[in-house]
Amino acid sequence: MTSIISSRIVLGLLKPMLYVAGISLAVCSYHSLADAAILTRLAPWLCFPCVNLSSSGVFSISTFALSLLLVFRINSSYERWWEARSCWTQVVAECTHLANKTVQLLPPGSPCSSMRPVLLRFLKAFPVCLKAYLRRPGSRPLREQIEGLLQPQEASLLVGSPNPANTCLHMIGQIIAATDMRIESKTHLDESVRTLQGAAGSCDQILTTPLPLSYTRHTSRFLELWLTFLPFVTWQELAWWSLPVCMMISFLLFGIEEIGMQIEEPFGILALDSYCEDVEAAIDQAAADAGSMQQQIQQLTSQHHLLPST
Amino acid sequence: MTSIISSRIVLGLLKPMLYVAGISLAVCSYHSLADAAILTRLAPWLCFPCVNLSSSGVFSISTFALSLLLVFRINSSYERWWEARSCWTQVVAECTHLANKTVQLLPPGSPCSSMRPVLLRFLKAFPVCLKAYLRRPGSRPLREQIEGLLQPQEASLLVGSPNPANTCLHMIGQIIAATDMRIESKTHLDESVRTLQGAAGSCDQILTTPLPLSYTRHTSRFLELWLTFLPFVTWQELAWWSLPVCMMISFLLFGIEEIGMQIEEPFGILALDSYCEDVEAAIDQAAADAGSMQQQIQQLTSQHHLLPST
Amino acid sequence: MTSIISSRIVLGLLKPMLYVAGISLAVCSYHSLADAAILTRLAPWLCFPCVNLSSSGVFSISTFALSLLLVFRINSSYERWWEARSCWTQVVAECTHLANKTVQLLPPGSPCSSMRPVLLRFLKAFPVCLKAYLRRPGSRPLREQIEGLLQPQEASLLVGSPNPANTCLHMIGQIIAATDMRIESKTHLDESVRTLQGAAGSCDQILTTPLPLSYTRHTSRFLELWLTFLPFVTWQELAWWSLPVCMMISFLLFGIEEIGMQIEEPFGILALDSYCEDVEAAIDQAAADAGSMQQQIQQLTSQHHLLPST
Amino acid sequence: MTSIISSRIVLGLLKPMLYVAGISLAVCSYHSLADAAILTRLAPWLCFPCVNLSSSGVFSISTFALSLLLVFRINSSYERWWEARSCWTQVVAECTHLANKTVQLLPPGSPCSSMRPVLLRFLKAFPVCLKAYLRRPGSRPLREQIEGLLQPQEASLLVGSPNPANTCLHMIGQIIAATDMRIESKTHLDESVRTLQGAAGSCDQILTTPLPLSYTRHTSRFLELWLTFLPFVTWQELAWWSLPVCMMISFLLFGIEEIGMQIEEPFGILALDSYCEDVEAAIDQAAADAGSMQQQIQQLTSQHHLLPST
Amino acid sequence: MTSIISSRIVLGLLKPMLYVAGISLAVCSYHSLADAAILTRLAPWLCFPCVNLSSSGVFSISTFALSLLLVFRINSSYERWWEARSCWTQVVAECTHLANKTVQLLPPGSPCSSMRPVLLRFLKAFPVCLKAYLRRPGSRPLREQIEGLLQPQEASLLVGSPNPANTCLHMIGQIIAATDMRIESKTHLDESVRTLQGAAGSCDQILTTPLPLSYTRHTSRFLELWLTFLPFVTWQELAWWSLPVCMMISFLLFGIEEIGMQIEEPFGILALDSYCEDVEAAIDQAAADAGSMQQQIQQLTSQHHLLPST
Incomplete structure (x- = not known):
């Protein structure tokens, strides 16, 4: 992954750096020709001014504001x-908690135990639906991603929906409402559902609300203008060395902006697949462990029956 | 929308930039005339001082504080x-959750199912009322915006209220209280109502409490003074180039202030209409999905009846 | 209000700016006299050193730390x-929610409906008590402020208390505990009471815990020292212009400190009266709307009775 | 208190400032002797280099990083x-809420009213235990501090405990569990106990987890190195004036570090005693007010009995 | 511990500082040889340019951005x-609260009191499992760490699990579900379990999600480039003194980066063992205190029986 990001950033930097290289080259050539008095010989009727900016003068005034803008960006x-990332941590934690509570409250043999696998299947499907929504344009179709997790009839419910993550949460709520758990337990689970709804909403917020365009564009414009004038400043001090130096400075500063741009849209970078697998593993583990756990508890309390009286 | 913001910013920058252009022009003209000794010839009895500020001197001292103020702004x-934006994310998530719970807890055929469409209608109306309040002066009258969502009698309740969003939440609470849900479920829904009340309050806070005036005015004044003195600094180094350079620097710095001003009042920029539509779509979806979901669950649990015993 | 703050800040700035003016005047006079060799003539036995600080030297070293301190302040x-401000948003939202719940849960005709107006009166009184506490020394006596809201016997309960806001919350809790609401509803309301207790605590925290004195005094001292040495720096470059320039710089920097000081104690600036009126209006509105709302709901559910069975 | 902090800071600054004074003196003396060519006369076989650093050069490079580190500190x-401070606000608010609920739910005459004074006593003792823990080494023994609040048998429970605040919370929980309140009310109170447990945990976190040592030591070292080299920079510009100037700059910068150090361990500065008294006063007030409040409510609802039916 | 961190940082700094030393040595040697005209004598056919950078020029432009990046890092x-650290504070507080509630709600003699020690044992095991997970590669095997806390059969449940912390929470939930507590108390405890699940999730987030690689690598690269060019800047001003000065500056700046790197992965530095011991001590204390507490309460309420009727 490192190499992907790295190459993405290098690609993103290519165009602006070529622009800076061009400007630098032009400025250096002009000054060299002017210094060698070649220009005056070629076109003696023109005036060739020596355009130099002092680095400690006007230029440094803007340096400060630019750096602050870039770092704030x-x-x-x-x-x-x-x-x-924190929203997805919430998704993983709440799905795990819901799965744990489900296997605790719907033990095998209880009247509603037939709903248990369905609920667990939809809990596995929720992060997948959310992931598919957040990576909408480029990702695999949702149908493919959930066909291994859900039964066909269940999958069709989600695939047909305009907002599968919402529909999945709705279905989870419906199943909880339909079980024979005590109302207090249902309310407890509904609070997890509410948290999941909120986490999905926050993800949607980050996806659909970029940093204010006026802000990011102003920062870009500021940086471009600043780098356009950089070669005029460096010529006096560095002569032809200003070409590599300008390139390097533009690499460092465009790099800051580019990184800001990369992590501004986090759902392309975060390991969403891995979080979905975490949820799936935790739910499978919960279902697998339940048996031996309830056995241990039963041994311990052999004098009274396994299922809680409440 | 991009182009709107952009043009707004350009318009907002026009006046201050013309001011800076005027000052620069005056300073450059004065110096040119003084240098050409024209002024002394015209009015030999006057003394024409050469007003130059060193860019690395006193001037740079204030640059730092100014940049920090602008970026903090x-x-x-x-x-x-x-x-x-986060408040509206909460509004969307909680309205969706309330709608999901409503269709789960008031299934068709239950005694209070007649209240279900009313509750869903008011849930759709709440974000519209909040939006109308937050965009008060310039927006369409509330009556027009909610006449498609509510029945006339219901709409009149909201239109006549001094604070329709509050009234809407009150009505939602009244309907929940009047249903035959279990008290625990009502309390669960009331918590969502409380969150919505808090989100509406936070929006009101942002609307009615701008950044402290003394702060924003001091930053403006600082920036204006600074730019007034800029041409005196740049003349020595840049001569007549200081006119475009001062314009550019004032564009970059006024731009930062202008963007701060634009996003300080977020309800004019945020896509509130789209969030209202999201709520409407989610509620319609919840109502539409409920049937097929409850059918699937019934099939699954054919041995015991659909409605939970609790 | 703008003009009040503005004039306050101007008044606050008067003294330190006069100080800077005095220092500047002294420094400029001394240098002028020394330059004109007047001092040497008056007292030839003394040595009059030329005290000049370079602006780019030692002085600029401290500029940076000073600016950061001021902006952090x-x-x-x-x-x-x-x-x-957020605490008061919470106060308004929770009082409104409590009022809405009260009229929903204690409808006219219910056994405890006689407690409803009392509860609403104390809910109106709570923000007034909190306001009076937060503006303690200068505000109108609490008795005057609440005599229009509460009955004499109720008011005497609060007026006699050392901490009326606490007593008011206690009374609200007592009334809730004495009604015949279901225990789950009481607990729900008690959570709002807990939030109000927390908001009152946070207000008290802000009132009684200023920024660490050592910090604010060090920043002031730093700024004063810095401005004392400023005329020594500016003389060389600006001569007698340094008088207005020093005044302007001290205005800009003292202004930052002064604004920090003004908004550090927010309860004098925030529109607490307006928030109290918001609560009163919301509670009156809740009481006024309840009738027509319950009528609408009754029409809707003509087949079953108005009051919830729970 | 102001004077205490002030004198503490002055004491803390004494040693580092003497160090800077020494260095400055040495540098100034060396340069003076070298300038007067005394050194060369004394030891002509040695070379006495003139060690000057330009203030705008290498030195200014580090100024920036140093200032940022200090302000971040x-x-x-x-x-x-x-x-x-916020944790203690929570402690005060939750203890007050618990006391209010206690007098509401255990009115005189109720079967468990004998537990009411015990519970209130332990609520008063909790902040005292927490305070004693947070000021462990230097504070008065816990036994003395709580002997006025608790009965001897109760006090011995806390005094013998390795973590009295925890034990106090445990006892509060035990008493709540032993009363005849409804389970919903107990759960509501237990949530306050949970919040208190969390607040105590956060206080412990702040007490036992200082800022990373590597970070604070690096900042100190950076500042010391910087100030060691300062006299070499100032000599050229200020000659013997560099002694007072270096002292002043070191006072301003060491002052920032010293303040950071003072407020890093907040429990020595915060008015914990006053917060404990606030809790005690609020609890006494709650107990005192309860009678007249319940009387008022009873008058109001003369037609039904005082105690809630729930 | 101080000395460990210190030496770790010194080791981490060794390599980059040797690099800077090498560059400095090369630059100084080259300039010395060039100045002494030795190079020209050795290879007269080559041109040996004098590569000097002005410290106030181009170089200072990047200083600002670099410092901001380092401090942001x-x-x-x-x-x-x-x-x-805050997550672990939550873990300690919630485990303590769960233990307190357990001994309150499952007093000796109650039907489910046989589950009490099991629940307390798993509560002790949870932080140990979490610690083992967070320090995975280098830590002692989990089996060794929990064999003193759990019985062999219980330990095997955790040791065999891919995510022992999750399994431990699941088991805690199972035991709570299996007891005869009232459902409201179970829900209250389940909320603590949910918080623990969330805290474990946040720890996992911090463990598995480092700062964006592109960001940390760009900062490193920026710093290395900057220090590579530093000797070219310092030669002119400091000659051979630039060797120690460059070393010192690189020590200060690499030190900032190194500290950032050390505390970026906090689980290697935090005193997790001590927090686990805190939990163990608190649970033992809770179990030990319960007896004498319940005795005191019984004495107090001799007229009604010890166990709450609810």
Whole structure:
């Protein structure tokens, strides 16, 4: 993955850096020709001004604002990325908790135990639906992704929906409502469903609400203008060395902006597949462990029956 | 929308930039005339001082504080904007959750099923009322916006209210209280109502509490003073080039302030209409899906009846 | 209000700016006299050193730390101010929710309906008590402020208390406990009471815990020292222009500190009266709407009785 | 208190400032002797280099990073301090809420009313136990502090415990569990107990987890190195004035670090005693008010009995 | 521990500092040889340019962005570290609360009191499982760590699991579900279990999601490039003194980066063992105190029986 990001960033930097290289080359050539008095000989009727900017002067005034803007940009993007990650942590934790509660409250042999596998299947499907929604344009069709998790009839419910994650949560709520759990337990589970609804909403917020366009475009424009004038500043001090130096500085600064852009849309970078697998593994584990756990508890309390009286 | 914001910003920048252009022009003209000794010839009895500020001197001292103020300004505005967006995410998520719970707990055939469509209608109306309130002066009258969602008698309840969003939440609470749901379920739904009340309150807070005026005005004043003195600094180094350079720097810095001003009042920029449509679609979807979901669950549990015993 | 803050800030700035003006005047006079060799003539036995600081040298070293301190100061103050505002948003939202729930759960004709107006009266009184506490020294006596809201006997309960907001919450809790609501509903309302207790606590925290004195005093001291040395730096470059320039820079920097000081104690600036009126209006509205709402619901469900069976 | 902090900071600054004074003196003396060519006369076989650093050069490079580190340091410390204060706000609010609920739910005459004073006593003792724990080494023994609040037998329970605050919360939970309140009310109170447990945990976290040592030591080392080299920079510009100037700059910068150090461990500065008294006063007030409140409510509802039916 | 961190940082700094030392040595040697005209004598057919960078020029432009990046890096790492610490505070508080509630609700003599020690044992095992997971590769095998806490049969349940912390929480939930507590109490305890699940999830998030690689690598690369060019800047001003000065500056800046790297992965630094012991001690204390507490309460309420009627 490292190499992918790396190459993406290099690709993203190629165009702006070529632009800076072009400007630098032009400025250096012009000054060299002017210095060698070649221009004056070629076109003596023109005036060739020496355009030099002092690095400690006007130019440095804007440096400060630019750096702050760039770092604020990367900071905001980082917060979006971490918030997106936290939403998925919530998804994994709440799905696991719901699965644990399901196998606890619908033990085999209870009247509604037939609903248990259905509920667990939909809990596995929820993160997959959310992932498919968040990676909409480029990802595999949802049908393929959930056909191994759900039965055909169940899958058709989700595939036909305009918002499968919502529909999946609705179905989970319907199943919980239809079981014979005590109302207090149902309410407890519904709170997890509410949290999942909120987490899905936050993901949607991050997906559909980029950083204000006016802000990101202003930062880009500022950076481009600044780098356009950079070669005028460096020529006096560095002469032809200003070509590599300008390239390097533009690489460092465009790099900051590019990274901000990459992590601004976090769902393309986060390991959503791995989180979905975590949920699936946790649910399978919960179902697998339940038997031996209930056996241990039963041994312990051989004098009174396994199922809680409440 | 991009082009709208862009043009708004350009319009907002026009006046201050013309001011800076005027100052620059005056300073450059004065210096040119003074250098050409024209002024001394015209009015030899006057002394024409050469007003130059060194860019690395006194001037740079204030640059730092100014940049920090501007970036802190844009940062605070951004946080307001993101908080406003998050409130609407909460509104969408909680309305969806309430709608899902309503169709789960008031299935067709239950004694209170006649209240179900009313409750769903008011859930659709709530974000519309909130939107109308937040965009008060310029938006379409509330009556027009909700006449397609509510029945006339219901709409009149909201239209006549000084605070329709509050009234809508009150009505939702009244309907929930009047149904025959179990008290635990009602309490669960009331918690969603409480969250909606809080989200509406936070939106109101952002709408009615701008950044402290003393702060925003001080930043503006600082920036204006700074740009007024800029041409005195740039003349020495750039001569007549200082006119375009001052314009550019003022564009970059006023741009930062202008963006801060734009996103400080987020309800004009956020896609509130789209969020209202999201709620409407989610509620319609919930109502539409309920039938087939309950059928699937019934098939699954053919041995015991559909409605939960609790 | 704008003009009040503005004039307050101007007043606050008067003294420090006069100080800076004095220092500048002294420095400029001294240098002028020294340059004109007047001092040497007056007191030839003394040595009059030329005290000049380079602006790019030692002085600029401290500029950076000072700017960061000032901006961190304003930032911390702003966070306090916003947190105070958020607490009042919570107060308004929870009082409204409590009022809505009260009219829903104690409809006219129910056995405890006589407690309904009392509860609503104390809900109106709570923000007024909190406001009076937060603006303690200068505000109107609590008795005057609540005499229109409560009956004399009720008011005496609050007026005699050392902490009326706490007593008011206690009374609200007592009334809720004394009604015949279901225990689940009481618990739901008690959670709102708990939130109000927390919001009152946070307001108290902001009122009684200023920014650490050592911090604010160090920033002030730093700023004063810095401005004391400023005229020594500016003389060389600006001569007698340094008088207005020093005044302007001190206005801009003292202004930042002064704003920080103003919004550090937010309860003097926030529109607490308006929030109290919001609560009163919302409660009156809740009581007024309840009748027509319950009528509509009754029409809808003519086949079953108005009051919920639960 | 102001004067205490102030003097503490002055004491803390004494040693590092003497160090800077020493270095400055040495540098100034060396340069003076070298300039007066005294050194060369004393030891002509040695070479006495003139060690000057340009203030705008290498030195300014590190100024920036140093300032940011110092401000980040003070910022982190401030956040710890405010978080500690917020935990105590929670403690006060939750203890008050628990006391209010206790007098509401265990009115005089109810079967468990004998537990009411015990519960209130332990609620008063909890903040005292927490305070004693947080100020462990230097504070008065816990036994003395709680002997006025608890009966001897109760006090011995806490004094013997390795973690009295935990034991106190456990006892509060035990008493709540032993009363005849309804289970829903008990659960409501247990949530307050859980919040108190969390607040105590957060206080413990702040007490036992200082800022990463590597970070604070690196900042200190950076600052010391920087100030060691400062006199070499200032000599050229300020000659013997560099002694007072270096002292002043070191006072301002060490001051920032020292303040960070002071508020990093907030429990020595916060007015914990006052918060404990607030809790005690609120509990006494709750117990005192309960009678007249219940009387008022009884008058109001003369037609039905005082105690709630639930 | 201090010395370990310190030496770790020193080791981590060794390689990059040797690199900077090498560059500095090369640059200084080259300039010395060029100055002494030795190079020209050795290879007169080559041109030996004098490569000097002005410290106030191009170089200072990048200084600003670099410092901001480094401080943002350390800031993000610090937030991760504090968040990790807060999760463990939650773990300790919730385990303690669960243990307190367990001994309150399952007193000796109650029908399910045989489950009490099992539940307490698993509560002790949970933080140990979490710790083992978070320090996976290098830590002692889980079996060894929990064999003193759990009985062999119980331990085998956890040791065999791919995610022992999850399994432990599942088992805790199963035991709670199997007891004869009232459903409201079970729900209250399940909320603590949910919080523990969330805290474990957040720990996992911090463990498996480092700061975006592109970001940390760009900062490293920026710093390395900057330090590579540093000797070219310092030669002019400091000559051979630039060797120690470059070393010192690289030590200070690499130190910031190194500290960021150390606290970015907080589970290697936090005193997890101590937190596990805290939980164990709190649970033992809860079990030990319960007897004398219940005795005191019984004495107090001799007229009615010890166990609550609810």
